[in-house]
Amino acid sequence: MLTIGEFSKICRVSPKTLRYYEAIGLLQPRLVNPMTGYRFYAADQLETMRLINHLKAYSFTLEEIKLLVVTLSGKPEDLTAALTEKKQELRRQAEQLTQQLQQLDRDIQNLHDGHSLFANGDEIPVQLTEVADSELLSWRLMVQEQAFPQAYKQCFGTLLEKLQAGSLTMSWAPMVLFHDAQFSDEGLDTEFAVPVAETTPETRLFQPGLCLKTVVSGIQADFAAVYARLIHTAQVQGYHSSGPLFEVYLSDPQDHPETLITEVYYPVTKNKMKRGENNGFPENEGFE
Structure with missing residues (x-):
């Protein structure tokens, strides 16, 4: 068994974050000493923590991660579906960012050329x-x-x-x-x-x-x-x-x-x- 300090060091997650995960039902300690309140984690929970961190890196919310990790038990078919949907979402965001960058280039060029940042609308028929x-x-x-x-x-x-x-x-x-x-x-x-x-x-x-x-x-x-x-x-x-x-x-x-x-x-x-x-x-x- 690993103390909360040891577990947090290996996973690079603060004890405060681990206690929050416990409070929302995302990751429960395997054992809590009833006398001291000390929390202990099992070695196999390191894999669960790795999955949580991995999904967070893809901008999954904690609520979404809890559904996948706790409710659905991290089944491969559920993870595949969730990752595929997230990929499509990130692709849409990337397209929007590309369009915003293009608009920024146009705005910068307009300002450089001495034009107003916004059209006055008179050109709209x-x-x-x-x-x-x-x-x-x-x-x-x-x-x-x-x-x-x-x-x-x-x-x-x-x-x-x-x-x-x-x-x-x-x-x-x-x-x-x-x-x-x-x-x-x-x-x-x-x-x-x-x-x-x-x-x-x-x-x-x-x-x-x-x-x-x-x-x-x-x-x-x-x-x-x-x-x-x-x-x-x-x-x-x-x-x-x-x-x-x-x-x-x-x-x-x-x-x-x-x-x-x-x-x-x-x-x-x-x-x-x-x-x-x-x-x-x-x-x-x-x-x-």
Whole structure:
């Protein structure tokens, strides 16, 4: 048997950390002296500690490690599945870091050339268009910003299963509606939706009507600038919001993020004009 000091020295983990692992049920001492409270570990627990350290190096959380090591007893098939999923997660993170590095290069070059770090949005084309009514098969929930990719995958996966089970016909591309009037620490009030041709007890009528619209390319596009441009255009041209802003995905961001095409819509209605006023912009034409 090894004392907690000896065990910690071999594993290069502090006694404080070992006591914490004991408290959360991750790694229990093989023996605790009831008189002195001294803790002892068996030699075979060194292998368990090595596995814990190994998984931590791959950024597994302690909760995930406990599931694999304690609940599932470190079975090879479970470890293989977990490591494969972690590999995919790290690959996605690597792609995001690559995109961030590329954006950093562009920002540095823009500053070096004397340009502003942010575009003012004037170059974003905005069109006024009428969007037809449709039935939506949807799932609405609160989503934290960092959890959006997982929620996108889960919600649209479930909706597509319902689509197939009910033999429903998709009438437009998948979309996401943002119902929040302002940011909340609880997340975004988000509705994932698939427009369908049929009306069922599970669908709802969606009537966006008149909208300001723009098209965005790529997953790293500055959506904040896009939203600001739409809202600013509405204010300047005498419109106000009449419904939740929504995005329509013409391609799947999970497949090829770099080629993602997104249509962004801002439902609006015209402010009441005083006699003799004219907005000067007919519908279905672009705003400069």
